[in-house]
Amino acid sequence: METTMISKILIANRGEIACRIMRTAKRLGIATVAVYSDEDMNALHVKTADQAVRLGPAKASESYLCIDKIIQAAQATGADAIHPGYGFLSENAQFAQACIENDLIFIGPSVDAIKAMGSKSAAKTIMQEAKVPLVPGYHGEQQSPELLAQEAEKIAYPVLLKAAAGGGGKGMRIVWQAEEFDSALAAAKREAQASFSDQIMLVEKYLTEPRHVEIQVFCDQHGNAVYLFERDCSVQRRHQKVVEEAPAPGLKAETRAAMGEAAVRAAQAINYCGAGTVEFLLDSDGKFYFMEMNTRLQVEHPVTEMITGQDLVEWQIIVANGQPLPMEQSALQINGHAMEVRIYAEDPNNEFLPCTGLIKQLIHPPESTHLRLDTGVSSGDSVGIHYDPMIAKLIVSGENRAQAIARMDQALNQYVLVGVTTNTHYLQSVINTQAFKHAQLTTDFVERHANAIADYQLDYDWPELATLACFALLSEQVKSTDVWYQNTRLNHHSKSSLALHINETLRTFEIISADDSYTIMSDNYTALSMQASMQNGRFNTLINDVKTTYVCYADGQSLLIANSQGQWRAQRQLANHLSDQEEQQDGAILAPMNGSLIALPVNSGDSVKKGDLLAIVEAMKMEHNIKAPANGVVTECHYQEGDLVEGGKQIMLISPEAEA
Numbered sequence: 001m002e003t004t005m006i007s008k009i010l011i012a013n014r015g016e017i018a019c020r021i022m023r024t025a026k027r028l029g030i031a032t033v034a035v036y037s038d039e040d041m042n043a044l045h046v047k048t049a050d051q052a053v054r055l056g057p058a059k060a061s062e063s064y065l066c067i068d069k070i071i072q073a074a075q076a077t078g079a080d081a082i083h084p085g086y087g088f089l090s091e092n093a094q095f096a097q098a099c100i101e102n103d104l105i106f107i108g109p110s111v112d113a114i115k116a117m118g119s120k121s122a123a124k125t126i127m128q129e130a131k132v133p134l135v136p137g138y139h140g141e142q143q144s145p146e147l148l149a150q151e152a153e154k155i156a157y158p159v160l161l162k163a164a165a166g167g168g169g170k171g172m173r174i175v176w177q178a179e180e181f182d183s184a185l186a187a188a189k190r191e192a193q194a195s196f197s198d199q200i201m202l203v204e205k206y207l208t209e210p211r212h213v214e215i216q217v218f219c220d221q222h223g224n225a226v227y228l229f230e231r232d233c234s235v236q237r238r239h240q241k242v243v244e245e246a247p248a249p250g251l252k253a254e255t256r257a258a259m260g261e262a263a264v265r266a267a268q269a270i271n272y273c274g275a276g277t278v279e280f281l282l283d284s285d286g287k288f289y290f291m292e293m294n295t296r297l298q299v300e301h302p303v304t305e306m307i308t309g310q311d312l313v314e315w316q317i318i319v320a321n322g323q324p325l326p327m328e329q330s331a332l333q334i335n336g337h338a339m340e341v342r343i344y345a346e347d348p349n350n351e352f353l354p355c356t357g358l359i360k361q362l363i364h365p366p367e368s369t370h371l372r373l374d375t376g377v378s379s380g381d382s383v384g385i386h387y388d389p390m391i392a393k394l395i396v397s398g399e400n401r402a403q404a405i406a407r408m409d410q411a412l413n414q415y416v417l418v419g420v421t422t423n424t425h426y427l428q429s430v431i432n433t434q435a436f437k438h439a440q441l442t443t444d445f446v447e448r449h450a451n452a453i454a455d456y457q458l459d460y461d462w463p464e465l466a467t468l469a470c471f472a473l474l475s476e477q478v479k480s481t482d483v484w485y486q487n488t489r490l491n492h493h494s495k496s497s498l499a500l501h502i503n504e505t506l507r508t509f510e511i512i513s514a515d516d517s518y519t520i521m522s523d524n525y526t527a528l529s530m531q532a533s534m535q536n537g538r539f540n541t542l543i544n545d546v547k548t549t550y551v552c553y554a555d556g557q558s559l560l561i562a563n564s565q566g567q568w569r570a571q572r573q574l575a576n577h578l579s580d581q582e583e584q585q586d587g588a589i590l591a592p593m594n595g596s597l598i599a600l601p602v603n604s605g606d607s608v609k610k611g612d613l614l615a616i617v618e619a620m621k622m623e624h625n626i627k628a629p630a631n632g633v634v635t636e637c638h639y640q641e642g643d644l645v646e647g648g649k650q651i652m653l654i655s656p657e658a659e660a
C-alpha cells in the first residue's frame, strides 16, 4: 500500500534544531524549507535550507509563533509536511490542527494526544487508568482549600503544590508542615493565575532527592510502540537542563524494563503517534513515578541516538509517512554511554544572564563517531535578545561513562567561541566535580555542589603563561603605540617587553628572540626557552623537546590558545590605562545586559522606595527586574518603554534620599 511520501518539509523552527532536522531530511533526499524572522535573515538554518521564507519581525509572536504565516509559507513553497522542532509551536494543538486542515502532515502526534497531556491533572487521571505509577496525591476537580489541606494530611508532609496547567516550576510550592499550607496554596494559585490564567492545583507527596529520568517512546500509526530506553536529566539549573546522559547511571535492568513498559502504556493510553518522552521521578530505592509526557522531539534526543545508533528524526518521518516503526523492541540495544551538554550564551559569573553580541570566532572540536556538535550558529553571526540563549549542543559517547566524561572535557576545551560569553567553563566545572564523576545525580545537584562547581579552575602554569606571552609577541598586529609593548633590536636578537592580564592578574614578560627561538622571563619564574611558529591558524611550540599545538585567536587585546588539554586566555595591557567603561555616577541605574525595556513604571521626578520596581529588561525571553537600590527621587530617565537598551548603559539616575 504505497502512499505518497513526504518530499518536502518545512521546518517551523530556528537554530540548532532546524539545522539538525534538515540534516536528516537531506540525507533522505527530502527537500527542506526554512522560515525566518528579520533577525535571522542570514542565520545558519536559513543557509542550510533549500528554500527559506520570511515570516516577519524578530519577535517570536510575529514570526515563529504565527500559525497562519507558517501555513502560508508551506503552501507557497509546496511543502507537504511541517516539522515543528521543540519549543515554539511544537506542542500547540491549534497548530497541529491547522496543519491537518490545510492538508499538511504535522510531524508529531495527534491533536488529541497533545491536548490530553496539556493538563497535569487530566494526564494523571489517564495515567492512573493505564496503571502508570503516580506520586501519591490528589489531582481531582474539587479545589476548596479545606479539601486540599485534608489531602495533604492524607499523604503526609512534606507535600508539593503544582499548578495543573504548569510547567518549568511555575506555580509550584513545597509545603513542609500544615501551618504553612494556606499561605503556600494562596501563593501558588496567584502565580498560576498570573502565568497560566488557571488556578487548579494538584497536591503531591514531595520527594526530597529524586532523579529526573525520562523514557523515549516511539509509536506508529499501526499500533506498534517501543521505548528507546532512558535519559538522566537530573542536572538542571532553575528547570533548565544542563547535562543529559543515557543510559541513566546505575539503573537496574528490571527498573529500566518496568519504566519502559510503563512509558509505552502511557503512550498507548492516548493513542500516541511519533516521538514522545515520558518523564519520571526516580527515588533512591528504585521506585519511579510519572511526572509528565512531552509530545515532541526533545532537545536531548541525541544521547538516545548515540546509544541506540538510530536517527530519531528519520523515525519521525517514517512514522509520518504511515510506515511501520523500523525496529521492534527486542532488536533495540544500548551501546556504551552518551552525554550531552547545552551551550548557552549566558554569563555564569553574572547570575547566568543571557549574553548577546557578535561571534567573532568559532572553532569546533573535530567531529567523529564519538563526538557530535549540533549548532545553530557560525562565525560572524550575532546572538540577539529575542530567542532562547541555547546556541549549540555537544554530544559525546564512550564505551563507558568515565570515557564519555573525559571526551566531553576535551571537547569543551576545543570548543572556542570568542565574542559572546558562554557557559562552557561552567559545564566543565560541573562534569569535573567528584559528585558528577561518581554519578551522584539528583535534581538538586547544582545547588548541592555549588561550592565544588565554583572552585573548578584550569591551571595557568609557567609553560602556559610563557606560551601565551610568546603568542602575544608573534601575533602582534596592533600598533605598538596602542599596547604596552617595547621592542629593542640587539644584533641578531631583539628584546621585547609586554604586559598581559591573565586571570585578573597583570603580568609583565621579557622575551628575547632570534629567528623562531624565544627566551621568556617573568617575575620570579626561571627563564624558559622555546621555539614557536604560527601556521594555518595554529600556534606550534617546542619546549624541552615537547611539541604542542594549539588553535589560536588574537584580536586587538584578546588572546586565546586552546587544545584538547585546555583553553587559556589573556588580554593585552593597553598603553593608556583608561578603562573603556564610562565613569558612573552614584545612583546610576544600569542595564544589566542588552535587551528591550518592556516596562518602565517610573518617570523623572517620581519618588521611589528601596526595592521598588524601576524597569524590566527582557532578553532572550527572560525578564529581569531592576529594583531601586535605595529610597530616592528619579532625577533623569533616558529611555521610554519599548526602547532597546545596551548592557551597561545608564537607564535612569536616582538621587538617593539623605539618611535620616
Ligand code: MV4
Binding pocket: 135, 160, 167, 168, 169, 204, 205, 206, 207, 208, 210, 211, 212, 233, 234, 236, 239, 281, 291, 443, 444
Ligand atoms: C516534583 C519534585 C519532587 N516531588 N514532584 C519540577 C518541575 C516540574 N516539571 C516537576 N518538578 C518536580 N516535581 C514531586 N512530587 C521535584 C521536582 C523538581 C525537579 C524535577 C525534575 C528536574 C529538576 C527538578 C528541580 C526541582 C524540582
